[in-house]
Amino acid sequence: MTDAILQMGRQARAAAYRLAQLGSDQKNTILRAMAAALRHATPELLVANALDMAAAASRNLTPAMLDRLRLDEPRVEAMAAGIGQVATLPDPVGQIIGSWQRPNGIRIEQVRVPIGTIGIIYESRPNVTSDAAVLCFKTGNATILRGGSEAIHSNRAIAAALQAGGTAAGLPEHSIQLIPFTDRESVAVLAGMDRWLDLIIPRGGKGLIETVVSLARMPVIKHYEGICHLFADAHADLAMAVALTVDSKTQKCGVCNALETLLVHRDLAPGFLPCVAAALRAKGVELRGCDTTRAVLTDIAAATAADWRTEYLDLILSIKIVDSLDQAIAHINEYGSHHTDAIVTDDAATAGRFLREVDSACVFHNVSTRFADGGEFGFGAEIGISTDKLHARGPMGLRELTSYQYRVRGTGQTKGGKALSANG
Amino acid sequence: MTDAILQMGRQARAAAYRLAQLGSDQKNTILRAMAAALRHATPELLVANALDMAAAASRNLTPAMLDRLRLDEPRVEAMAAGIGQVATLPDPVGQIIGSWQRPNGIRIEQVRVPIGTIGIIYESRPNVTSDAAVLCFKTGNATILRGGSEAIHSNRAIAAALQAGGTAAGLPEHSIQLIPFTDRESVAVLAGMDRWLDLIIPRGGKGLIETVVSLARMPVIKHYEGICHLFADAHADLAMAVALTVDSKTQKCGVCNALETLLVHRDLAPGFLPCVAAALRAKGVELRGCDTTRAVLTDIAAATAADWRTEYLDLILSIKIVDSLDQAIAHINEYGSHHTDAIVTDDAATAGRFLREVDSACVFHNVSTRFADGGEFGFGAEIGISTDKLHARGPMGLRELTSYQYRVRGTGQTKGGKALSANG
Numbered sequence: 001m002t003d004a005i006l007q008m009g010r011q012a013r014a015a016a017y018r019l020a021q022l023g024s025d026q027k028n029t030i031l032r033a034m035a036a037a038l039r040h041a042t043p044e045l046l047v048a049n050a051l052d053m054a055a056a057a058s059r060n061l062t063p064a065m066l067d068r069l070r071l072d073e074p075r076v077e078a079m080a081a082g083i084g085q086v087a088t089l090p091d092p093v094g095q096i097i098g099s100w101q102r103p104n105g106i107r108i109e110q111v112r113v114p115i116g117t118i119g120i121i122y123e124s125r126p127n128v129t130s131d132a133a134v135l136c137f138k139t140g141n142a143t144i145l146r147g148g149s150e151a152i153h154s155n156r157a158i159a160a161a162l163q164a165g166g167t168a169a170g171l172p173e174h175s176i177q178l179i180p181f182t183d184r185e186s187v188a189v190l191a192g193m194d195r196w197l198d199l200i201i202p203r204g205g206k207g208l209i210e211t212v213v214s215l216a217r218m219p220v221i222k223h224y225e226g227i228c229h230l231f232a233d234a235h236a237d238l239a240m241a242v243a244l245t246v247d248s249k250t251q252k253c254g255v256c257n258a259l260e261t262l263l264v265h266r267d268l269a270p271g272f273l274p275c276v277a278a279a280l281r282a283k284g285v286e287l288r289g290c291d292t293t294r295a296v297l298t299d300i301a302a303a304t305a306a307d308w309r310t311e312y313l314d315l316i317l318s319i320k321i322v323d324s325l326d327q328a329i330a331h332i333n334e335y336g337s338h339h340t341d342a343i344v345t346d347d348a349a350t351a352g353r354f355l356r357e358v359d360s361a362c363v364f365h366n367v368s369t370r371f372a373d374g375g376e377f378g379f380g381a382e383i384g385i386s387t388d389k390l391h392a393r394g395p396m397g398l399r400e401l402t403s404y405q406y407r408v409r410g411t412g413q414t415k416g417g418k419a420l421s422a423n424g
Numbered sequence: 425m426t427d428a429i430l431q432m433g434r435q436a437r438a439a440a441y442r443l444a445q446l447g448s449d450q451k452n453t454i455l456r457a458m459a460a461a462l463r464h465a466t467p468e469l470l471v472a473n474a475l476d477m478a479a480a481a482s483r484n485l486t487p488a489m490l491d492r493l494r495l496d497e498p499r500v501e502a503m504a505a506g507i508g509q510v511a512t513l514p515d516p517v518g519q520i521i522g523s524w525q526r527p528n529g530i531r532i533e534q535v536r537v538p539i540g541t542i543g544i545i546y547e548s549r550p551n552v553t554s555d556a557a558v559l560c561f562k563t564g565n566a567t568i569l570r571g572g573s574e575a576i577h578s579n580r581a582i583a584a585a586l587q588a589g590g591t592a593a594g595l596p597e598h599s600i601q602l603i604p605f606t607d608r609e610s611v612a613v614l615a616g617m618d619r620w621l622d623l624i625i626p627r628g629g630k631g632l633i634e635t636v637v638s639l640a641r642m643p644v645i646k647h648y649e650g651i652c653h654l655f656a657d658a659h660a661d662l663a664m665a666v667a668l669t670v671d672s673k674t675q676k677c678g679v680c681n682a683l684e685t686l687l688v689h690r691d692l693a694p695g696f697l698p699c700v701a702a703a704l705r706a707k708g709v710e711l712r713g714c715d716t717t718r719a720v721l722t723d724i725a726a727a728t729a730a731d732w733r734t735e736y737l738d739l740i741l742s743i744k745i746v747d748s749l750d751q752a753i754a755h756i757n758e759y760g761s762h763h764t765d766a767i768v769t770d771d772a773a774t775a776g777r778f779l780r781e782v783d784s785a786c787v788f789h790n791v792s793t794r795f796a797d798g799g800e801f802g803f804g805a806e807i808g809i810s811t812d813k814l815h816a817r818g819p820m821g822l823r824e825l826t827s828y829q830y831r832v833r834g835t836g837q838t839k840g841g842k843a844l845s846a847n848g
């Protein structure tokens with residue numbers, strides 16, 4: 001198995017060199033062919049998925065996991081439509097980030113280029129096979145996909161359709177490879193082959209990410225949890241604070257940009273808490289509060305220390321009353337996951353301090369946390385939301401799947417032939 | 425020891441939050457105070473360095489290592505002058521990378537912010553203590569420094585001077601911390617504390633970098649070796665090809681952007697090889713060639729397979745004759761270290777293909793490889809030359825020591841209150 005995976009790595013590197021030379025039009029033609037092939041393969045995809053669903057039935061998967069695993073015609077159509085959409089997006093590769101001339105006459109260009117080879121390690125949702133491979137391909141990267149055992153038949157069928165459709169339209173061989181092994185050892189081999197893989201992106205639960213982080217020798221872009229906060233400041237508009245809290249918590253609660261902890265300034269609490277509690281309860285939200293909160297909302301459960309560090313992904317909200325902006329910021333920086341945090345206030349200076357001092361990828365003023373999303377940011381496509389600070393932070397679009405290169409042109413300049421440099 | 429290092433990590437995180445809020449003027453004032461303190465501490469630094477030099481004498485260090493370890497008045501002055509220079513550079517923190525408004529009215533700003541906390545693990549040269557800490561501070565990052573045992577007295581004295589001078593001018597406590605332990609275990613503790621360190625930059629030999637890469641849970645920016653190539657194309661100007669080869673190889677041979685392998689187009693070889701060999705030998709360079717090269721230069725040694733993967737850092741050059749541009753590109757992508765590679769040619773199309781298809785951080789046309797340098801690129805300061813593709817590639821200046829954050833301002837927008845989004 002190790003040799004087979006290393007061989008895929010060598011092949012991916014070779015494919016990456018060919019991919020880097022494709023023009024945008026060629027890539028878009030290939031993308032449209034992949035979309036058509038996926039639509040055409042719908043019957044095969046549904047048969048393959050039925051095998052996975054049958055195996056899942058004997059594995060005690062939760063209803064939510066079964067739903068993530070399931071393919072039907074609308075879901076296949078959504079995958080294919082997603083590919084067509086990616087074909088319409090601007091291609092960042094080849095873009096000149098900056099160019100300048102030095103006093104000695106050399107001319108420097110910083111140009112966007114593909115990263116090279118990207119490993120995607122993911123769980124359950126088979127559409128990741130298509131979504132991730134297509135975004136990596138659009139940006140000229142070769143991908144090695146390693147999905148979970150629960151979706152192996154579906155993943156194989158999707159990859160085969162993309163490869164067949166793409167190849168007929170000029171997709172370089174080995175641009176998109178799916179690892180046929182689903183054991184943990186295959187992750188270890190991938191994570192160790194930094195010669196062949198420039199980047200790994202794990203897509204899945206915290207356990208999977210932890211495993212990849214502890215094994216990987218190459219960079220990993222992590223999409224850890226979203227423990228998102230909303231701080232209702234003393235100078236918040238009451239109605240807006242209620243609306244944004246309810247939207248952030250309940251518009252969709254199982255996602256990383258949903259609200260998990262509500263912080264309330266003590267001066268706002270008496271008027272605000274009863275209103276927001278009523279609105280949240282009307283949506284079925286369970287509330288847990290600090291002692292001060294429970295002095296106002298006497299019938300809610302106590303939040304324990306663990307609550308402040310919990311991503312519920314469910315209709316549960318923890319509430320804490322704070323004495324000041326400083327205390328709100330300190331709580332978020334200490335207990336949050338540096339994903340997305342919002343303030344509701346009419347005071348511009350307070351908002352400014354919150355946006356500057358909260359150490360999160362997305363900091364929002366008078367906006368629902370649910371807008372932390374590549375689509376909402378206007379990126380057109382999203383490979384995920386990075387909780388890292390290096391390379392990519394927050395919503396990741398196509399641009400974040402590129403690197404850059406310095407291309408320098410001169411007329412024979414030598415270092416020895418010029419005046420002494422300080423950097424000698 | 426573990427607890428002490430973890431405590432330094434916690435302190436660094438707290439310091440980073442304070443550092444992120446300092447204005448550029450405040451930071452520059454602190455930098456000038458650190459420079460003055462370093463100058464003032466020259467006698468103490470020389471005493472401390474004498475202890476390291478005495479210990480080194482009994483340790484069988486090479487003359488080159490002893491030279492790297494040694495401090496004298498000009499070297500201390502150079503460190504202090506370097507700090508003064510950093511104070512004059514533009515501060516990237518707070519720069520708005522982009523800003524745009526969405527159809528729903530929310531306004532998005534992508535703003536440069538410090539990375540946070542950076543660990544620097546380095547060997548021998550004590551000036552790294554000052555250089556790295558100062559560049560990290562200028563960009564609002566807290567640093568934890570872990571130097572080698574051979575320079576521990578010098579490193580302590582330098583860090584103490586920077587801390588004392590800085591603190592008097594308002595440097596937040598724990599902004600610059602030096603780990604007093606120099607054993608391998610201390611590296612393992614640093615590499616494991618991804619909660620407290622956002623990034624590790626190892627500065628030293630391949631063995632050190634390998635160790636950090638295999639242990640680190642957080643991103644590592646690597647400065648691996650530079651196996652740099654120059655390709656003298658069939659359409660090269662002979663005199664320019666000779667001048668650039670000699671400069672790239674001999675202007676300073678112990679550095680990562682020096683030339684290690686010369687590739688020569690077979691059509692150029694008969695006229696070029698004797699000229700370049702004579703010029704290189706006049707500078708004392710030992711030549712090793714492929715069989716075809718040795719048919720022209722009959723008195724040189726044979727290059728073995730290992731030569732193509734060797735960073736000599738010495739007056740040695742391997743030479744290979746290739747049949748085509750394709751073969752040159754393939755050799756570089758296979759055997760090079762993706763650092764800096766140059767072509768000499770008068771043919772623009774050939775140069776264009778070389779620059780696009782060689783997968784290296786710096787690709788040069790008619791320029792000496794020795795210009796791959798932050799100073800030569802106009803960055804003002806350089807923390808190193810990254811051989812990674814993520815976050816920073818090639819010469820790294822201040823900008824590469826920053827991350828970014830999305831600051832979003834709205835007027836109460838909710839996701840549920842708007843038309844259905846495709847990314848919902």
